Amino acid sequence: MTATTPxxxxxxxxxxxxxxxxxxxDFTDAMTRAGLADSTIERVVKHCRKFAAxxxxxxYDVTASELAGWLDSRNVTPDALRxxxxxxxxxxxxxxxxxxxxxxxxxxPGPDPRAKPVPTDWQPLLAQWRRWMHSAGRSRETVxxxxxxxxxxxxxxxxxxxxxxxxxDLVDWMARQRWGLEQLRSGRSALRSFYGWxxxxxxxxxxxxxxxxxxxxxxxxxxxxxxxxxxAALDAATTTADRLMLRLAAELGLRxxxxxxxxxxxxxTDDAGVWWLDVLGKxxxxxxxxxxxxxxxxxxxxxxxxxLVPGDIDGHLSAQRVGNRVSRLLPPGVTMHALRHxxxxxxxxxxxxxxxxxxxxxxxxxxxxxxxxxxTDDTARRLVARVGVLSWPATPTGR
Numbered sequence: 001m002t003a004t005t006p007x008x009x010x011x012x013x014x015x016x017x018x019x020x021x022x023x024x025x026d027f028t029d030a031m032t033r034a035g036l037a038d039s040t041i042e043r044v045v046k047h048c049r050k051f052a053a054x055x056x057x058x059x060y061d062v063t064a065s066e067l068a069g070w071l072d073s074r075n076v077t078p079d080a081l082r083x084x085x086x087x088x089x090x091x092x093x094x095x096x097x098x099x100x101x102x103x104x105x106x107x108x109p110g111p112d113p114r115a116k117p118v119p120t121d122w123q124p125l126l127a128q129w130r131r132w133m134h135s136a137g138r139s140r141e142t143v144x145x146x147x148x149x150x151x152x153x154x155x156x157x158x159x160x161x162x163x164x165x166x167x168x169d170l171v172d173w174m175a176r177q178r179w180g181l182e183q184l185r186s187g188r189s190a191l192r193s194f195y196g197w198x199x200x201x202x203x204x205x206x207x208x209x210x211x212x213x214x215x216x217x218x219x220x221x222x223x224x225x226x227x228x229x230x231x232a233a234l235d236a237a238t239t240t241a242d243r244l245m246l247r248l249a250a251e252l253g254l255r256x257x258x259x260x261x262x263x264x265x266x267x268x269t270d271d272a273g274v275w276w277l278d279v280l281g282k283x284x285x286x287x288x289x290x291x292x293x294x295x296x297x298x299x300x301x302x303x304x305x306x307x308l309v310p311g312d313i314d315g316h317l318s319a320q321r322v323g324n325r326v327s328r329l330l331p332p333g334v335t336m337h338a339l340r341h342x343x344x345x346x347x348x349x350x351x352x353x354x355x356x357x358x359x360x361x362x363x364x365x366x367x368x369x370x371x372x373x374x375x376t377d378d379t380a381r382r383l384v385a386r387v388g389v390l391s392w393p394a395t396p397t398g399r
Contacts, residue, residue: 020052023059027094039321040090042328047087050332060095064105067092072178077186078148079320121161122154129197137284141257141319146190153191162198167208174212185215224341225250225334233329240302241309244295245326249336252289253343253361254279256326256336257319260311264303267296281362289360 024045031041052059055070067088074081089106096104118126126147133143157173159165165173174187188209195209225233230250237243248254248262258279266278275296276288291299299308311317317325326336340361347357 016052016056016058019058019060020049023095023100024048024091026098027091030094030098031090039324039328043083043324044087044090046328046332047084048091051088053332060101062092062101062105064103064107067105075179075183077145077183078152079145116155116158118151118154119158119160122150125162125198125203126150126154129194132197133193139257139282139284140313145186146193149187149190150194162195163204165208167211170208170212181215188212188215223338224345225330225338227342229331229334230339230342233326236329240298242325242329244299244302244308245322245336246329246339247295248299249326249339250342251295252277252291253340253347255281255319255340256323257282258362259336260309260313260317260319260322262299262303262308263316264300264305264308267291267300279362285362287359287362 028041028045031044032038048059051057051067051070055062055066057066071081071085071088074084076084085106089104092101092104092106095101129150130143130147133146138146153159153165153170153173154162156176157165157169159169170191174184174191177183177187179187191209191212195204195207198204199207199210230246233246234243237246245259248259249256254262258281261280262277267275268278269275275291275293277291277296279287279289281287302308307316309317309322311321323336326339327334330336330338344357344361347360348354
């Protein structure tokens with residue numbers, strides 16, 4: 001048999017996934033040499049893989065309309081959408097510079113309306129309102145989200161000042177947004193907060209946001225991370241801090257904004273030797289949660305007398321940075337918040353004590369806790385079977 005020489009061997013066509021793997025490997029090498037932060041590279045790669053998985057496109061055959069269509073389909077917050085867009089822009093700008101694509105599909109034809117400046121008369125009012133929210137004890141995340149929403153309103157409507165808009169204008173603006181129900185709820189809250197503040201200060205003689213349509217409550221949609229996903233994330237963690245952030249979310253139910261503020265001084269023991277963590281929750285509400293001995297000791301060792309994750313935001317990392325670091329260890333579509341859902345589900349299914357789970361999660365209402373707890377069909381089947389056993393005699397009676 002005559003051996004096939006390299007000259008006569010037909011090259012194998014790379015599969016779509018292999019093309020992405022090769023492209024992202026080249027991108028990673030180039031960006032590492034260029035000095036781009038590892039966290040940025042990891043974020044871009046993760047978002048590109050999500051884009052590839054959901055669109056079925058190959059890396060260098062993407063059109064501007066296909067990319068824009070995928071971004072428009074994202075049911076995420078404006079901040080999250082901005083992060084997705086930035087990741088894809090980073091990858092395709094490199095691809096264009098490297099000659100991989102003739103045109104950058106992230107380049108917008110003409111000026112981006114979202115890049116328009118906020119009209120001048122809005123700016124001092126928004127700055128004052130932002131200070132008011134801080135003084136009212138609103139969380140940093142709420143202040144940033146609400147302010148961004150009002151800036152978006154100002155840019156997209158082109159109104160010279162807030163008083164140029166009436167209720168109909170606000171309703172029309174909300175209707176144009178590609179938002180899910182939770183995002184609409186956040187937008188409505190931001191508008192009511194801002195215009196309610198201006199009305200209370202007598203800056204206006206009416207409140208155009210007072211009669212915005214009420215939004216129906218969303219049905220419970222628990223989305224806990226699976227045990228396999230959680231274990232794989234622990235195995236993938238390369239630093240002690242990342243592993244501890246995973247555990248704080250999955251085993252204590254901490255939010256990302258609570259995890260970033262964990263400090264060694266927040267861990268104390270009671271007379272029985274049980275470790276407790278003081279948690280600063282949403283709205284500056286505090287709660288105490290018990291901590292397993294090994295987790296408490298590991299947090300104290302890693303924190304070394306300070307914050308668990310030091311950074312530039314009052315001495316610690318921002319909630320967004322913590323969420324991004326944890327999400328990089330999870331599969332696409334699974335966030336750090338899914339680990340909090342995992343805690344709620346496991347804790348509730350242990351003894352069905354919804355009120356204790358509510359207290360541990362820091363919820364104001366058990367109805368909120370219900371949205372976090374996943375019950376299986378098997379649980380429902382066993383419950384119905386048990387009710388049947390209790391309700392009826394074992395054998396029929398009668399003549």
